[in-house]
Amino acid sequence: MEETKITARGRATRQRIIEATGEQILAAGIGGTTLDTVRAATLTSKSQLFHYFPGGKSELVREVATWEGQQLLAAQEPFIHDLSTWDSWIQWRAALVEYYLGLGRWACPIGSLATQAALTDPDLEAFFNASMATWRDTLAEGVTKMQAGGHIDRTADPQRIAVVILAAIQGGLVLSQPMRSAWPLEAALDSALEPLHQAAA
Amino acid sequence: MEETKITARGRATRQRIIEATGEQILAAGIGGTTLDTVRAATLTSKSQLFHYFPGGKSELVREVATWEGQQLLAAQEPFIHDLSTWDSWIQWRAALVEYYLGLGRWACPIGSLATQAALTDPDLEAFFNASMATWRDTLAEGVTKMQAGGHIDRTADPQRIAVVILAAIQGGLVLSQPMRSAWPLEAALDSALEPLHQAAA
């Protein structure tokens, strides 16, 4: 998509639409989010929705996904690109939980979006795969640093540990959502980080 | 709901509808499952759908949820009601993975259903909460047995361990789905069971 001319005003409107849609999806799911409710929430018109997202709802959802993905990654900075010490891991964990807390809803924007639409939208599935892969690789990188620093067992597979941590996050959120409490997420996450802690201490 | 008269033939049709709907939901999500596709797959008519599920689609989905819930629990028998030895845990784990494998799709019928519809259907959310609670309690019971048998640390909180295990299952499935492989699930699950193993060995 080579960018067609877009003014500051236009960009703001577009962004407003994306964020409002993201909130609605988080609160009511993709199915519970209609173009009409988005239109109402953003004080826009149908034509604007299609002006900025010619591909319609599916394109809008994909844009929301990339936006939320950026937010999620940004929230973990700068710690996620360090992770060379146990203390850095602690800070990363705190920042992540803080991010989810700020959403006001115990759900991963990316994860829940994926489980809802990946079945029917191949593009979205690919995006989800890519997101998870880079996230996983970044964590694995941190594990490798810990190994290099001699803090933990060097024979362990960083990729595997990273996957276990991600699974703990996603699964923890699944349980936190109905319980409306952070503790399942924190318990799962801490448990997954335990091996790193044990060895580092 | 006092049961109205229902013959064997009727019960069979009803069950056929439930199972077919379950498969479609697992494959295409709730949104991707319409009454028409269910009708086609089961060779029934609209009127039958509403004859057996007067509450319409939402009632049908709830019935599917309870059915899948029963299946999920049944698949873990008899091990899940033992769990007094490490060996029993091993067998339980194998049975569970086997169950998910048999679905042909790396997703938890209960979990994915919940993340899709719990937001809009309070009844379904309550059902999901109840399912998770009993599942969790049953696992916690097993942990308690391990503690009583002196296999593991008695100061650990069984409920917490149970939640961590459930989170590993749900999260592992989230990652297994796009990767189309059992290993994320198995890695997450084994990692969560590690504490039990360590002490039991």
Next chain:
DNA sequence: ATCGTAGTGGACCACAGGGTCCAGACTGTG
């Protein structure tokens, strides 16, 4: 045999919701 009830078929309805169109207002650049 007949009668009542469960079971079935399929036409039909209503409406939500995604998507289209066009006219008009705003904006910034020559």
Next chain:
DNA sequence: CACAGTCTGGACCCTGTGGTCCACTACGAT
């Protein structure tokens, strides 16, 4: 100022889909 292109409003269309209705059949009981 003029004009080109962006931005916006809102009426409109149309398909998909949940849900209703009614007539007809199958079948068990008395």
